[in-house]
Amino acid sequence: xxxxxxxxxxxxxxxxxxxxxxxxxxxxxxxxxxxxxxxxxxxxxxxxxxxxxxxxxxxxxxxxxxxxxxxxxxxxxxxxxxxxxxxxxxxxxxxxxxxxxxxxxxxxxxxxxxx
Amino acid sequence: xxxxxxxxxxxxxxxxxxxxxxxxxxxxxxxxxxxxxxxxxxxxxxxxxxxxxxxxxxxxxxxxxxxxxxxxxxxxxxxxxxxxxxxxxxxxxxxxxxxxxxxxxxxxxxxxxx
Numbered sequence: 001x002x003x004x005x006x007x008x009x010x011x012x013x014x015x016x017x018x019x020x021x022x023x024x025x026x027x028x029x030x031x032x033x034x035x036x037x038x039x040x041x042x043x044x045x046x047x048x049x050x051x052x053x054x055x056x057x058x059x060x061x062x063x064x065x066x067x068x069x070x071x072x073x074x075x076x077x078x079x080x081x082x083x084x085x086x087x088x089x090x091x092x093x094x095x096x097x098x099x100x101x102x103x104x105x106x107x108x109x110x111x112x113x114x115x
Numbered sequence: 116x117x118x119x120x121x122x123x124x125x126x127x128x129x130x131x132x133x134x135x136x137x138x139x140x141x142x143x144x145x146x147x148x149x150x151x152x153x154x155x156x157x158x159x160x161x162x163x164x165x166x167x168x169x170x171x172x173x174x175x176x177x178x179x180x181x182x183x184x185x186x187x188x189x190x191x192x193x194x195x196x197x198x199x200x201x202x203x204x205x206x207x208x209x210x211x212x213x214x215x216x217x218x219x220x221x222x223x224x225x226x227x228x229x
Contacts, residue, residue: 034217043119043205043220089158093217100171101146101209103218105158 002027006090006106013080013113021075021109023064023090031092033057033066033073034103038087047075047088085113117142119221121206127227133194136224140187140208147189148218149181152203161204164189165212196228 007022025031032051036044048057050066050073057064062077073090090106120139128134140147148171149161160173164183181191187208193200203225207218 032217036220043121043222044207044218046217046219049217100163101148101212101216101218102160102163102171103148103150103158103207104160107157 002031002092002094002104004090004092004104004106006088006109009087009108009110011109011111013111015082015113015115016079017113019075019077019080019084019111021088021090021111023073023075023106025071025073025090025092027071027092027094029094030068031094033064034091034093035062035064035073035075036089036091036105038089038108040086044089080111080113082113082115085111087111119206119208119219121204121221121224123224124222125225125227127229128196129229130196130198132196133192134196134226135190135192136204136206136226138189138191138206138208138221140189140206141219144208144210144219145187146209146212147183147187148207148209149189149191150205150207151175152205152223153201158205161191170212193226198228201226201228 003026034049035047037047048059050057053068055066087108091103146165148163163171178194183189203223205223207220209216
């Protein structure tokens with residue numbers, strides 16, 4: 001079945017450091033891929049998405065490229081801020097021909113950015 | 116425009132009771148899904164509704180049920196609560212069932228069972 005594997009956290013960085021959070025997936029067909037972020041005490045916010053191979057999703061300085069050859073969707077940011085501290089979830093939604101939006105999530109990666 | 120609204124935000128219930136959670140999707144969104152989030156199991160899919168029909172169901176016992184109304188608002192119900200049902204319950208809405216849209220999530224209902 002479909003699955004998502006994320007790197008274990010927590011990831012602790014100093015402000016302005018480079019961030020990479022690894023995400024790989026297993027899926028049949030051509031899934032859509034997403035990164036969601038969850039701040040303490042809140043729900044999930046869609047950070048970025050990519051719907052086909054080689055697409056690059058980007059938002060708020062974060063980027064991720066849909067790599068079908070390596071089945072990966074790694075999240076990157078060139079210079080993190082304290083305000084980026086949160087839990088990041090990689091997720092996929094299989095291409096079911098419009099039959100479902102069901103998301104499969106990774107376990108989440110806690111990012112802590114220190115001033 | 117208003118986001119996904121979940122009520123109540125916090126709830127404390129006793130084992131054996133039942134509970135109903137409510138979700139109002141973004142205006143115009145017809146797909147509503149529910150997820151359970153716990154520290155041990157992470158984010159798990161409960162069910163998905165579209166046009167008042169359950170389209171997909173996760174691997175949860177029959178004590179968990181839901182429905183969607185004609186205005187796309189949704190409710191989920193958990194009967195005979197167990198301690199293990201303590202979790203953050205997240206509702207999410209999307210325009211329709213095409214997966215590339217992604218979801219917009221609400222802030223969740225934090226359920227504590229004592």
